[in-house]
Amino acid sequence: MKLDTKEKVDQFESMLGQYLRKKGDHPLPYIPLARVFEISQERESFRLFYAALDLKINLCYLGLDLKDYCKGPSRGLEELKGMTPLDNEVAFEIRADVHRALSVYIFRYRAIWDKIFGFCILLLAPERYSEFRDKKKGRKKKFLEIMKAVPVSNPDELSRVLDDLNVFEERFRTPEAHDTGSLRKWTFIVGDFFTPESMDLIFYWNMLIRTLDSITKAYLSNNGLETTP
Secondary structure, X not given: OOOOOHHHHHHHHHHHHHHHHHOOOOOOOOOOHHXXXXXXXXXXXXXXXXXXHHHHHHHHHHHHHHHHHHHHHHHOOHHHOOOOOOOOHHHHHHHHHHHHHHHHHHHHHHXXXXXXXXXXXXXXXXXXXXXHHOOOOOHHHHHHHHHHOOOOOOHHHHHHHHHHHXXXXXXXXXXXXXXXXXXXXXXXXXXXXXXHHHHHHHHHHHHHHHHHHHHHHHHHOOOOOOOOO
């Protein structure tokens, strides 16, 4: 498959939306691929478009991960409430599905922010993208440094988002990736499906959506700001 015309890009995005509807989700309006394709054509470079394509696909999957988590509690019949996973096979299955969905969500969520950082740099400061790409550690710091040099960016808001992302890593990703894990404590052990931790993961989804909405409105809408050539 080669997305080399705007018509093909429109078709791909439409079919992606249909896929989400079949999965019980809805298409997300952020990072419109056709608009990014137009910008890439104007620049005669399609690295930005492929970064957007990768970001959009993974954003859709992230939303499905969260939806899969929410399906678990909806399957928890009244008679299963208060049961531990060892009390009932269905109760165990629901808990296992919730754990799987949230585990995938945590790792995909952190990865998608690097994709957002890379996309923003390619959009607003493409000449500095290699500085970010080649940075093995400290990518958040490098991203902020590059964005501070872009006149249209909001470094204070970016700093707040990065601070929240640091908290996410400390509370969720690092324990799962580099320690003995904490997710199982509130998926298999805690009685209530909607724990404070799981509700915080929904907060992080909302933070992500607000960020993508701001990027789309500021730089990718018909009346958005001019991008750096």
